[in-house]
Amino acid sequence: MKLLDRFLGGSADESAPEAGPRLEPTIALESAQASAQPRGQAFRGLDDPALLEYIRSGDYNSRVESLRNMAALRCVSLIVTSLGMLPLNLIRNDASKAPAKDHPGYRLMKLKPNGWQTPFEFKSMMQLHVLQQGNAYARVIWSAGRPIALVPMALGSVKAELVGWEMRYTYTRPDGQQVKLSQKEVFHLRDITIDGVEGLGRMKLARDAISLARDAERAAGRVFRTGNLAGGAVEVPKALSDTAYGRMRNSLDTDFAGAENAERWMLLEEGAKANKFKVTAAEAQHIENRNAQIEEVARAFGVPRPLLMMDDTSWGSGIEQLGIFFVQYGLQFWFTAWEQAAMRTFLTDEELDQLAYKFNERALMRGTLKDQADYFAKASGAGGHAPWMWQNEIRDLSDLPASDDPQANKLRDPITQKGKSNELAATA
Numbered sequence: 001m002k003l004l005d006r007f008l009g010g011s012a013d014e015s016a017p018e019a020g021p022r023l024e025p026t027i028a029l030e031s032a033q034a035s036a037q038p039r040g041q042a043f044r045g046l047d048d049p050a051l052l053e054y055i056r057s058g059d060y061n062s063r064v065e066s067l068r069n070m071a072a073l074r075c076v077s078l079i080v081t082s083l084g085m086l087p088l089n090l091i092r093n094d095a096s097k098a099p100a101k102d103h104p105g106y107r108l109m110k111l112k113p114n115g116w117q118t119p120f121e122f123k124s125m126m127q128l129h130v131l132q133q134g135n136a137y138a139r140v141i142w143s144a145g146r147p148i149a150l151v152p153m154a155l156g157s158v159k160a161e162l163v164g165w166e167m168r169y170t171y172t173r174p175d176g177q178q179v180k181l182s183q184k185e186v187f188h189l190r191d192i193t194i195d196g197v198e199g200l201g202r203m204k205l206a207r208d209a210i211s212l213a214r215d216a217e218r219a220a221g222r223v224f225r226t227g228n229l230a231g232g233a234v235e236v237p238k239a240l241s242d243t244a245y246g247r248m249r250n251s252l253d254t255d256f257a258g259a260e261n262a263e264r265w266m267l268l269e270e271g272a273k274a275n276k277f278k279v280t281a282a283e284a285q286h287i288e289n290r291n292a293q294i295e296e297v298a299r300a301f302g303v304p305r306p307l308l309m310m311d312d313t314s315w316g317s318g319i320e321q322l323g324i325f326f327v328q329y330g331l332q333f334w335f336t337a338w339e340q341a342a343m344r345t346f347l348t349d350e351e352l353d354q355l356a357y358k359f360n361e362r363a364l365m366r367g368t369l370k371d372q373a374d375y376f377a378k379a380s381g382a383g384g385h386a387p388w389m390w391q392n393e394i395r396d397l398s399d400l401p402a403s404d405d406p407q408a409n410k411l412r413d414p415i416t417q418k419g420k421s422n423e424l425a426a427t428a
Contacts (some may be wrong), residue, residue, distance in 0.1 A: 066207070066210045069214050075301035078301075079127060079334065080363060082331055083334055086364070089249055089359075090357055090361055091103055093353065094354075097160065105342065108148075115149070126152060130191050131201065132203045133204070134191040135201075136152075137188075142184075150187055168181070184345075202301060238271075248272070280397075293312075302329055324365060327364050372398075376398075387411045390411065392408045
C-alpha cells in the first residue's frame with residue numbers, strides 16, 4: 001500500500017509489492033481529489049470547546065458565506081494572492097546569500113510542493129486556511145531523512161496539542177480513521193495565538209463584523225427586489241379621466257423615461273403637479289453604515305481603504321505609500337510566520353545558523369520604470385553616490401542576462417562615475 005494512500009484514506013492493491021521510496025512519489029488523482037472534498041469535523045464529546053464553537057458559528061457553510069461579502073473577499077484575495085505569488089527562497093547565511101538549491105526544503109517551497117499543486121496554489125490554499133481557521137496544516141512526507149512532498153490537510157481534520165513540550169497532531173481521514181503525527185511530520189502555520197498551540201482565525205474573530213456587512217447587503221438587495229424605487233409622483237387635484245390618464249401614462253413612459261430624455265420639461269394637464277421623492281435620512285444612513293462596515297472588515301485584515309476601491313481620489317504618491325504600508329503592516333507578519341514555520345519544519349538545529357527562508361517582497365514594492373532607473377543608477381554609484389550593488393545584480397533584478405564585462409561584478413568607484421548617471425542607467 002502506498003504511503004500517501006494510507007494517509008489520504010485511499011485504497012491500494014494489497015497483493016502488489018510495495019515499492020521503495022521515490023524522490024517524487026506518484027500521487028493518485030482520486031486521492032488528491034478526496035483530500036480536497038469537504039468532510040465532517042470530529043469532536044471529542046459534548047463538552048468539547050470546538051463543538052460549542054461549531055454550534056455558535058451560525059451558518060453551516062459559514063466559511064464560504066463570509067467570503068460572499070465583497071469587502072472580506074477583497075481583503076482575503078489581496079493577502080492570499082500576494083503571499084502565493086512571491087517566491088519563498090532558502091538562502092545561505094553568509095556573505096554570498098546564495099540560494100541553497102541542494103537542500104530538499106528549497107525545492108518544496110520554491111518549485112514543487114507536491115504532485116498536483118504549484119507553489120502559488122499551495123501557498124494560496126494554506127494562507128486561506130489560516131485566515132479562515134487560524135491554522136493551516138500540511139503533512140510532510142519524508143523519505144530517507146529528506147522531505148519529498150507537502151500534502152495539505154483539510155480544514156477541521158486536524159487536532160493539535162502540546163505533549164511533553166512537543167507538538168502532537170491527530171489527523172482524521174475521510175474514512176473516519178485517525179492518524180497520530182509528530183511535530184516533524186506536520187508543517188503548521190499559525191495566526192496570532194493565546195496558548196501557543198492553535199491560532200485564532202481572523203475571519204472567526206471578525207465574524208460579527210462580516211455578518212453585519214452581509215446583513216446590510218441583504219437589506220439593500222431586498223430594497224431592490226421588493227422596495228418602491230419610484231423617482232417621484234404626479235399629484236392631481238381631482239380624479240383623471242381614462243383618456244387623460246392614458247395620455248399622461250404614455251407620455252411618461254415614452255417621452256421622459258431613459259437617459260436620453262434626462263432634464264426634459266414635462267407638460268402636465270388638469271392642474272397636475274410633479275413631486276420628486278427626496279433621499280431620506282434613513283436611506284443616507286444605510287449607505288453610511290455599509291461604508292462603515294467595509295472599513296470594519298478591512299481593519300481586521302490590515303488592508304488600507306483605497307485597496308478596497310473605496311477612495312476615488314487617493315492616487316499618485318499617496319496610494320503608493322499606502323501600498324508600502326500594506327506590505328509592511330499587512331503582509332510582513334505573514335512573511336515572518338511562513339519563514340519561521342518553514343525553518344522549524346525543514347532545518348535541523350545545525351542548519352538554523354547556516355540557512356534561512358526569506359520572502360522576496362521587492363516584487364510588491366517596485367515603482368515605475370523611472371523610479372527603478374533612478375534607484376539603480378544610485379545603487380551602482382552614479383552621480384558620486386557610494387555604490388552598494390554590482391551591475392550584474394541590477395541586471396538580475398531586471399530579469400536580464402549577466403554581462404561578460406569583468407567590471408560588472410565589482411562595485412564601481414563613485415569618484416570616477418560622477419556625472420555619468422545617464423550612461424550607467426542605460427547600461428544597467
